[in-house]
Amino acid sequence: MGQIRLKFFARYAELVGAEERELSVALPATVADVVRLARDEIPGAAALPERPLAAVNLRHVRLDAPVADGDEVALLPPLAGG
Amino acid sequence: MLSKDPISPAALLAEVAAPELGGTCLFLGTVRDGPEDSGITGIEYSAYEAMAMAEVQWILGEARRRWPATRIAVRHRLGLVATEEASIGIAAAAPHRDEAFAACRYVIEQVKQRLPVWKKELRADGSVLWVDPQGRPAVVGPA
Numbered sequence: 621m622g623q624i625r626l627k628f629f630a631r632y633a634e635l636v637g638a639e640e641r642e643l644s645v646a647l648p649a650t651v652a653d654v655v656r657l658a659r660d661e662i663p664g665a666a667a668l669p670e671r672p673l674a675a676v677n678l679r680h681v682r683l684d685a686p687v688a689d690g691d692e693v694a695l696l697p698p699l700a701g702g
Numbered sequence: 703m704l705s706k707d708p709i710s711p712a713a714l715l716a717e718v719a720a721p722e723l724g725g726t727c728l729f730l731g732t733v734r735d736g737p738e739d740s741g742i743t744g745i746e747y748s749a750y751e752a753m754a755m756a757e758v759q760w761i762l763g764e765a766r767r768r769w770p771a772t773r774i775a776v777r778h779r780l781g782l783v784a785t786e787e788a789s790i791g792i793a794a795a796a797p798h799r800d801e802a803f804a805a806c807r808y809v810i811e812q813v814k815q816r817l818p819v820w821k822k823e824l825r826a827d828g829s830v831l832w833v834d835p836q837g838r839p840a841v842v843g844p845a
Contacts, residue, residue, distance in 0.1 A: 629818065697834070699817060700833045701778065701821075702810060
C-alpha cells in the first residue's frame with residue numbers, strides 16, 4: 621500500500637469541505653486510480669469530476685501518470701490565473 | 703512572485719532594467735467589470751502556492767532559453783483585488799522590442815494555461831462565482 625497526500629483547491633475544497641486528506645492506495649496505481657478511490661471514499665468527493673486536472677509533487681500530470689508512496693497529488697479546478 | 707500587496711509597475715520595470723536592454727514591454731492584467739460582467743466589484747484570487755512558484759520558474763526558464771538576452775519579472779496578486787487593480791504584472795526587457803514583446807506574450811499565455819490559480823468573482827448583487835475560463839462560471843451562492 622502507498623500513502624498519498626491528496627490536496628483540494630478552490631471549488632473542489634469547498635465541495636469536499638477540506639483542503640487535504642490522506643489516502644491509502646494499493647500500488648501500483650495511477651492518478652486516475654487515486655481520483656476513483658477519492659470519489660468513492662471521501663465524503664463530498666463524489667461531486668468532483670471523474671477526470672479533473674491533476675498534479676503530482678507540484679507538476680502537471682496526465683491521469684495515467686503513476687503515483688508512489690508519499691506523493692502529493694493535487695486535484696485542480698479549471699485554471700483561472702492571470 | 704505571489705503577493706497580497708498591490709503590483710508596482712515601477713518595481714517590475716526596475717527589476718528588468720539594464721543598460722544593454724533597449725526594449726521593455728510591460729503587461730498588466732486588471733480586474734474587469736465589462737458590460738457583460740454584471741457588476742463585478744472585485745476578484746478573490748487563491749493558488750496552490752508551492753506549485754505556482756515552481757511553475758512560474760519553469761515558464762521563466764523556457765522564456766530565457768528562447769530569448770536568452772531578456773530579463774523578465776512577474777507578480778501575481780492573491781487575495782481580494784478590486785476592479786481596475788492589476789492582478790498580474792509582467793515586465794520583459796530585451797536588446798530590441800521584438801524579443802521583449804514575444805517574451806512578455808509567451809509568459810502571460812503560459813501563465814493563463816498552467817498556473818494553479820483560481821478566482822472567485824464578487825458581484826454587486828452579493829453573489830459569488832467561481833470562474834471557469836473554459837466554461838460558464840459556477841454559482842456557489844450569496845457572499
